[in-house]
Amino acid sequence: MSREKTSGRTALQRVVERYLRYLTIERGLSANSLQAYRRDLDRYTEFLTQQGITEPGGITPEHSRAFIAWLRAPKLEGGLELAASSTGRAASSIRSLHRFMEDEGEVSEDATRDLRSPKLPSRLPKALTVDEVQRLLDAASGDDPQQLRNRALLELLYATGARISEAVSLNVDDVIDRDFVRVLGKGGKQRIVPLGSYAQEALDAYLVRVRPRFAAQGTGSPRLFLGVRGGPLSRQSAGLILQEIADRAELGKSVSPHTLRHSFATHLMQGGADVRVVQELLGHASVSTTQIYTKVTQDALREMYATAHPRAR
Template identity: 40%
Template sequence: MNDQLTDAKNYFVQYLQTEKNYSSLTISHYVHDIEHFFAFLHREGVAKLSTIEDLHSRLYLVTLHNEQFSRASVSRKISSLRSFFKFLEREEQISANPMSYVLHPKREGRLPHFFYEEEMEQLFLACDGTDPLSLRNKAILELLYATGIRVSECTSIELKDLDLSLSTLLVKGKGRKERYVPFGGFAQDAIAQYLKLGRPELIKEQPHSSLFVNHRGKPLTARGVRHILSTLVEKTALTASIHPHMLRHTFATHLLNNGADLRTVQELLGHAHLSSTQLYTHVTKEHLRKTYNSFHPRA
């Protein structure tokens, strides 16, 4: 990779770390997108920032289409590169942003999948048990459903982040933004049981403060949570495959279905923009439409 392009990328990474305070995972996504564009520029014989033009941006979009990237992936790459060149323009390393006039592809009209309340009951029954792993699994499931937190936020919970007396959780979200989220009695009871009878058996005197641990007593990973949830689904009569974000979708959808206002759900989810939360209003409308068509005699 050309030294000038590498230096520009490293300068941008430093900005993301110090000024934006982004997580290492978010930064790695930016770096991946920028390096993919740089590889395209190399094939096009472009080696200097000053020679990157709007034409290259349009040709890059054609390349992404030919390589069959999804609309979501293309949109993310556009956002990453637009931010990158906007930063370079601010720092006067380039005179114009070559991604300024590139349009995001229309989003695919897929609604987020969620569990119905009856399906959630099946999942809770699947993790009933008094052994340490069952207690842990139930605490994880109850907490994910009760708070709508992301799996990355769940696995980063430390003991000091929990306040069982107030039934609240300090969540460290995207961009290292923190928020307090309440949880209900079912989650409270499950966590208390896990802390009393499950975690001490699993941790085996290993000195760390992570709330959730694996069978060896080490901090649980996001991959571990996915495996736990998939195992729970296999124990039920559910045919749907599960991904951890489905519980986040379920949390938001059930709140809105039961009358919660959109701003409250936005705050609980930790969404920076209301438009991200508004997606769930389409889910609830679809749910209402299906219910109407199923039960109204003249639907």
């Protein structure tokens, strides 16, 4: 009797179980993430079994595309009618599975290499108001070393629109004559972004009064932002710092490092900045990515008009 019959599972199901163990042990995924992967892959193996596919090598690109189409198809037509976001997550799950199978030698080529996820609807960035940003920065005020560092970090994020990963990767030498900061963005592309006077003052206070003390505890890291033990401030730590300050500010909304990036761009557009200038400051490869902030500004104008004009309704 074959091992497949003895186990009661197909060869494909066994590979999926190996992959899930890999995600648990080697990738350390959370229980919620693992549950989502399992749900997606259970649907995939069930779909393939109904097509008579029980071996990894039997899966073709047509099968993977048909699976995605089935997820989106209306229930009246036998599909699951999932949202684009859920279908996109499932597409990501099966692509990861196929890469695993190729790496493990279970298949000779990846049947999902050209698989495309459904296009998600545009989501407008969530930006803080100018007053909310001020409340956030006020909550970061203080004279102890960590407070001075944290204020400098937040001022820089809002002044430059830098991603949090870009901010924590800055070196001291990337601050140019107090007026500019040299940011290394995606794809290794550098951009020079101006620093306003508030960010300059906060950075000066940190560089003069705090960073030398932190650096003396470490091994001489060139990074601009350091932890209390002298090591580079991590992206995760910076995110936690921002969240803690946001909680103190009692803004009543979720605030992430990217919120400050969105706020930076939105406030520039509302102030009349040209979209091409904002594109350069954000480091976007395409202006179409930046143009979403035009929509944000238009929505704000529409809301203000509807509230203020006597014949708007």
